[in-house]
Amino acid sequence: MTSRRLIGPSIAILVLAVVLTLLQVSGLAFWQGLFVNLGIFLILVLSLNLSSGFTGVFSLGHIGFMALGAYTAAILTLPLREKHDYLPNLPAWLAGVHFDFHLGPFPIGFLAATLIAGVLVGLIAWLVGLVLMRLSGHFVAVATLGFLVIVRVVLFNADDFTRGSRTFSNVTPYTDLWWVWAWALIVLYVVWRIKRSPFGRSMLAQREDRWAAQSIGIDVMRPRLLAFVISAVFTAIAGSLYAHFITSFSPTVFYFDLTFRVITMMVIGGMGSVSGSVIGTVLVIAIGEGLRRIEDATLLYGLSQIILAVIFLFIIIYRRDGLLGQREIPLDRLFLRGGDASARQSAQVSDVNRS
Amino acid sequence: MKSKLFALLVIAALIFAACSPGGGGAAAGPIKIGGGFALTGDESALDLPAANGAKLAAKEINAAGGVLGRQIELVVHDSQYKMDVTAQIAKQFIEQDKVVGVVGFTDTDSVLAAGPAIQGAGLPFITAGATSPKIPTQVGNMMFLACFGDNVQAAAGAEYAFKNFGKNAYLLWDKGVEYTTLLGGYFKARFTELGGTLALEDSYDDKATDFSAQIAKVKALAQQPDFYYIAAMPYNVGPVVKQFRDAGLTGPIVGGDGYDTPDILSVAGAAAENVWFTTHALIDAQGGTPGIKKFIAAYNKEYGHDPENAFAALGYDSVYLFVDALKRAGSTDAAAIKKALEETKNFPAITGSITFSADAHVPQKGVTLIKIAGGKFTLGAEIVPEKVPAP
Numbered sequence: 055m056t057s058r059r060l061i062g063p064s065i066a067i068l069v070l071a072v073v074l075t076l077l078q079v080s081g082l083a084f085w086q087g088l089f090v091n092l093g094i095f096l097i098l099v100l101s102l103n104l105s106s107g108f109t110g111v112f113s114l115g116h117i118g119f120m121a122l123g124a125y126t127a128a129i130l131t132l133p134l135r136e137k138h139d140y141l142p143n144l145p146a147w148l149a150g151v152h153f154d155f156h157l158g159p160f161p162i163g164f165l166a167a168t169l170i171a172g173v174l175v176g177l178i179a180w181l182v183g184l185v186l187m188r189l190s191g192h193f194v195a196v197a198t199l200g201f202l203v204i205v206r207v208v209l210f211n212a213d214d215f216t217r218g219s220r221t222f223s224n225v226t227p228y229t230d231l232w233w234v235w236a237w238a239l240i241v242l243y244v245v246w247r248i249k250r251s252p253f254g255r256s257m258l259a260q261r262e263d264r265w266a267a268q269s270i271g272i273d274v275m276r277p278r279l280l281a282f283v284i285s286a287v288f289t290a291i292a293g294s295l296y297a298h299f300i301t302s303f304s305p306t307v308f309y310f311d312l313t314f315r316v317i318t319m320m321v322i323g324g325m326g327s328v329s330g331s332v333i334g335t336v337l338v339i340a341i342g343e344g345l346r347r348i349e350d351a352t353l354l355y356g357l358s359q360i361i362l363a364v365i366f367l368f369i370i371i372y373r374r375d376g377l378l379g380q381r382e383i384p385l386d387r388l389f390l391r392g393g394d395a396s397a398r399q400s401a402q403v404s405d406v407n408r409s
Numbered sequence: 410m411k412s413k414l415f416a417l418l419v420i421a422a423l424i425f426a427a428c429s430p431g432g433g434g435a436a437a438g439p440i441k442i443g444g445g446f447a448l449t450g451d452e453s454a455l456d457l458p459a460a461n462g463a464k465l466a467a468k469e470i471n472a473a474g475g476v477l478g479r480q481i482e483l484v485v486h487d488s489q490y491k492m493d494v495t496a497q498i499a500k501q502f503i504e505q506d507k508v509v510g511v512v513g514f515t516d517t518d519s520v521l522a523a524g525p526a527i528q529g530a531g532l533p534f535i536t537a538g539a540t541s542p543k544i545p546t547q548v549g550n551m552m553f554l555a556c557f558g559d560n561v562q563a564a565a566g567a568e569y570a571f572k573n574f575g576k577n578a579y580l581l582w583d584k585g586v587e588y589t590t591l592l593g594g595y596f597k598a599r600f601t602e603l604g605g606t607l608a609l610e611d612s613y614d615d616k617a618t619d620f621s622a623q624i625a626k627v628k629a630l631a632q633q634p635d636f637y638y639i640a641a642m643p644y645n646v647g648p649v650v651k652q653f654r655d656a657g658l659t660g661p662i663v664g665g666d667g668y669d670t671p672d673i674l675s676v677a678g679a680a681a682e683n684v685w686f687t688t689h690a691l692i693d694a695q696g697g698t699p700g701i702k703k704f705i706a707a708y709n710k711e712y713g714h715d716p717e718n719a720f721a722a723l724g725y726d727s728v729y730l731f732v733d734a735l736k737r738a739g740s741t742d743a744a745a746i747k748k749a750l751e752e753t754k755n756f757p758a759i760t761g762s763i764t765f766s767a768d769a770h771v772p773q774k775g776v777t778l779i780k781i782a783g784g785k786f787t788l789g790a791e792i793v794p795e796k797v798p799a800p
Contacts, residue, residue: 210584219585221517301522302522346486358489
């Protein structure tokens, strides 16, 4: 029984591995870059969905975690010469730090920097969450937006650490297909498991009806805070991956534009659906890329952004729950005996829960 | 059901469009040059004119017979002022369009996002208008600037103001943007080096609309400064100048090429009198140089309106600069083009003559100082600064 459950996900991972290997062998930096971007956005959307979709606590501030993750990891891995040139005022204990340790060809320093960024941002998220997760609805959206603004202002003014408004550059380009997709799969797996865990159930329950959930003894604060912190950690990891991929960034990059792109992907896919996050991310990136080609051919620059916005509007009007709503594509049940029936059944159960 | 099918078809078509390869780069066709610009987004006020200028230059060069016996093709992609897209279009230029070099962009963020891929492929990259003099050391040895560095224009402003306005200055900068932060810093370095003093240094947040706090601090000064150096972004210059004047501060206001926008005249109106700023060229059909006049006429014919600002001229210059190097290199080999670029001597660009060398990829160009008088831009002075702060 359990071995059959593994068939679906195994096939998916195998297909992904083949695609990534082909991309790696082809040496085409453009397509590799597209898949790296896809992976980074997938992590962002999945982690935002964990916090906003599962618990209903709509966060507009996640890109702030991404910014903190990007800066923290990049400061740790920045080569010493660049550090001396671009960040001359770093405190001594940071100025001599250079995470360039390798285990064979494997940049373990980058992994460590990413994890440190994740843990640090997780702590910040815990502190912020202790206060903000008490709010609901519009209030929490505005409060998290406030967090985003605060992060931006801090980054601008912490000149010694971030170069302020000047572009933070010359980060070592560690991020490649394998890093991004390894992280993306880990995030996917964790988020998937959380959704099906008791914690996930209580997240969904308190999202649907806080009072009813509380009345049967489901805690509101703990699952919310847990979701918020875990999603902040993953978002920070995405930030680190982004920093070591683009290799230069400034605080302006991590602001409304990125926030709304991630939200668009999440809403199109479906808030509360893990498979929806995957589909939403892939669709928005593929459509955006396709429209960009059409722009070049027709010279109607800006078209892609208008059309994406219109698609978004139509989805909000005609399919408010996004493409998948809260349902999942049950990869692990596809190959069970009578798998179709049980899959359909689980989808229906989710639907009933929803309405 | 039909609508679903239609939606699916649309999506399939889009994905297909995304996957279809770009044009091949056969040796016999036109020579392809990449034109990377943020045609949409926050930077478009500068990048759109720059792209138009670049396209105009390509058209003129082709009309005159092209270069090396071939036509040139400026392949333009919109970076949307998104850094992930910017990095992607750099790779698109290299792998799918098979360009021999890239021109474009007017801001440091975009240049630094596109730079590593272009540098990695060993192709020459000329930025039209990103004025940070640090860019070549940040990106690498294939990176060139068509414009002067901020240290040059800040030194020009400081020297002129020191001689003509006085030794006691007020400095205000937008701390949310690299360009204004650098500009303010270079101004201070050169001005104090000359022996000037700063009565007060102050800053504001990017996209601020109210400057009353800063103005109150100026008015509280025991002795008013001789002039105000304000490093501001194009979208801020109108309001900041107007509010300074409305508060009764009438001394000269000096700034950088962020002031080079028609907005300052329309927003600040009469308040813009006695504003002086350094920029790349005076885009004026009467007061401009012969090269500028010819450019304005051609731009007007092509697009139906005058160039919006000097960035149009910089885009135009970048393409001519690149093609000049192509001609002297005698081939489309990237290393040969880079060598030719480094041997550029007194290239007559319409924004000033350009000279490069192996260790100077930022041109030492003359700076145009513009004085706003009678509700329009007039030529204040052409300056070559005596000394320039280190980048």
